[in-house]
Amino acid sequence: MSSAGASLYLDPQIRDWVLFPITLVMILVGILRHYVTILLNSTPKKATRAAIREQRALLRAQILRASAAKSPLPPSYYKAISSSLWNAFTNGTYLKDGPPKEGAEPVSTPANPFSNPDQMDGMMDGMKKQMVMMVPQMVIMGWINFFFQGFVAIKLPFPLTLGFKSMLQRGVETQDMDVRWVSSLSWYFLNFFGLNGVYRLILGNDNAADSSKDVANSSPFAATGQQGAMQAQDYNKLYKAEKDNLELSEGLYTWAAQDVELRVLRRYGKIPAEAANKR
Amino acid sequence: MVATALERLATWRSRGTRASEQTVKHGLTVLEDGGLKKLGDEAWNFLEQLTLASLDIGRLDIADECLEQLTEGFPGSPRVECLKGLRIEADNKPIEAIRFYEAALQEDDTNAALWKRKIAVLRSLGSQNVSQAVEELTIYLDTFYTDVEAWIELADVYAELNLYSLSLQALSHVLILASQNPFYVLRFAETAYTAGDIPLAHKMFLRVIDMDEPEGSKSNATKRAWWGVKLTAGRLLSSPNTPSESKTQPPSSDHLRLLDELATERLAESYRSTSVTPQGQGRDVILAWLGGRKR
Incomplete structure (x- = not known):
């Protein structure tokens, strides 16, 4: 070798x-x-205003949902925002090309790139x-x-x-x-x-x-x-899915300030703390 | 000398501190020592900062100089366009500024900074343009939902127009977007109080207190919230059936009485210790008022 x-x-x-x-x-x-x-x-390429709006509409619902379990919002305000988003998703208000026309054939396949x-x-x-x-x-x-x-x-x-x-x-x-x-x-x-x-x-x-x-x-x-x-995401479909999520979160909703007076009173010893453990 | 100035400017830039006079002072030392070349790519950020600061304190000559360099470096950049618009605003020509912003927005209608400037100028023009400002602001927020500052601005405009329930709605979006900030909650509570929704205001004031550190509530928001609790508890006790637009259930009257007592206690304590407020007549008045209200 x-x-x-x-x-x-x-x-x-x-x-x-x-x-x-x-x-x-x-x-x-x-x-x-x-x-x-x-x-x-x-x-x-710069996205148009309508396209940005279309993309971010989902984010709005997600932010709202994320806070649902201990929402900082009073019930009526939460419901107002939630239902307005729900309606907007139903009507397709946020879609880039405007709400879909009545009776129009829904596009099932993504368009040819x-x-x-x-x-x-x-x-x-x-x-x-x-x-x-x-x-x-x-x-x-x-x-x-x-x-x-x-x-x-x-x-x-x-x-x-x-x-x-x-x-x-x-x-x-x-x-x-x-x-x-x-x-x-x-x-x-x-x-x-x-x-x-x-x-x-x-x-x-x-x-x-x-x-x-x-x-x-x-x-x-x-x-x-x-x-x-x-790019070819069908936002209408995503909105439909988000609608269900919104309904689900509405069920989960609790207001963070629901028993806040009890918490504050307990903290300063005005009412006994044992009540907290019972709850 | 230049090094320390640059360091300080960099920290202000990253934190967004608006120390305009200091910024211009430091900026001038940097410019005089020819530190611009040493900065490299950072120079542009520095120039932008200096432009804004000098516009802020009315040194238009410095601003013009900086703008010239920036325009040379980035012709047609939207960030520089925004500065140019501010320069027009500094000349106190709001109509021209709006026209400038509109022309720039025509080119690119997704530029948030330019759009916000336009809305701000519209608002500053006075009462006849407020409706247009509100309209633009709502369209803006419909597109850029996560802009907390813009929501606050909208709430502010509505409050100015005495449309408190609309203001509350705008603030409710602020609360979802920045739920950890007690000042926003306090603002919501105060707006609710002004709108006449006492039970809701009461709950929200309590929420501010709840958000503060368990021991040693030193934040000013908390003190204000105690005042709010005291006022709302008093109102709710004297007229238990106060209408609430949001249908909020007030705490039971036992709890309200305890809360009123607690608020009085906390406030009296915070004003009694001289370290918090300087010695003065106001303090005695407050303590007398608190004492008088005590049941």
Whole structure:
């Protein structure tokens, strides 16, 4: 084993013309795509007043419900707010496009995301970003495969078990070579996953240069699909569900000031404290 | 020198302290020493703070200078637009300011800061514009429900117009949104008292006391609440069938008597100790009144 290792001699030229260029090109491409992504970032579309109102109407009911068990509100005030919200949800007052028309067919399926220009924009944006991620990686890999196929680029300074062979010697199909030798293609993959720390050092924490992220969501539709679903929420349905919750909370409602006089009197010892335990 | 000034300004900025004169004083030392460059990105926040403070104390020259830099740095930013509107307001041209805000809101009708400024100017214009201010404010709150300050403002406007039940409704939203703040509860109680809903006011005053620390009620809200309890208990005892718009059940008369006694006790104690109030005639009057009312 040791004799085989000694017999293999790595030309320093390989270090200068293969190892360093691959690393350098990958770093530079990472930095480049960070800035291209920033350029491609379109300003987020502003929601209209009606859309904000639609989203936040649910929040109103949730806030009210959260306080129901020990509500700071006197009963009549609680009921007033609760029932006004209930009515608003029934009539669809808060819906972005106004209350649904009488007898109109309720839309059961969410609309096709491609038909809505707002969402189309979002999809295009995501695709553009994905392109910036994918294209350089494909180009670099092609470049390495074309020029440096089968190159052994570096020898690791520590021994490794045979299991690492497929990881470190991609593109060099030899049975007997020591696992410590790393092929050029494997060096590319190591950089691909390992350069994130370097990018963070150069570009700061919140950078778009890391390429291993887009392995996770490699499909351009994966990210935008979720977003589209979020946008296409059927608020009318959510309101209907919230109505039930409101009714439920009305049953739970107690006023925090229900027995407040007893609590205060007890605290200052005006009436015996035992009564508190009995209750 | 600059370092301490900057540090102080930063804490005021994060806490929203309105120490305008001090802010301008410190801000000027920073500007003179050329500390703006050292600040980096913080410089913009600093400039915004200084603009607001100098507008507050009427140093329009400083405000103009800051605004110029901010406009250069962020042309068309809504935050700078808001400052520009304030600058117009500082010139005492409310109509123009409203027009400015309306134009800015046309561009982006979801900008809460600009919208609130417009409402504030409308309100300040006087009684003939109050209805418009109320209308705008209700639309605003319908969109941005969680804005406690705006709800308080609405309650305030209604109270000014003697529409106390509407004011109470606005305050009820404040109570859900910020249920831990005893001052809001106190305000609710006082508004209920003014509206004539004595049982409700009584309950709410008690709630303020209930919210305070068990021992050593030092908060001013609590003292005011004891006064409220004393007044309402007296009213409820003398006329037990006081109508209540909210149909609140007052405590039983036994308990009311005890509460009245307790309130008198607490108040007398808090005024008797000289550390709370300085020596004065007012104190004697209060103690005499409390003593006279004692049954």
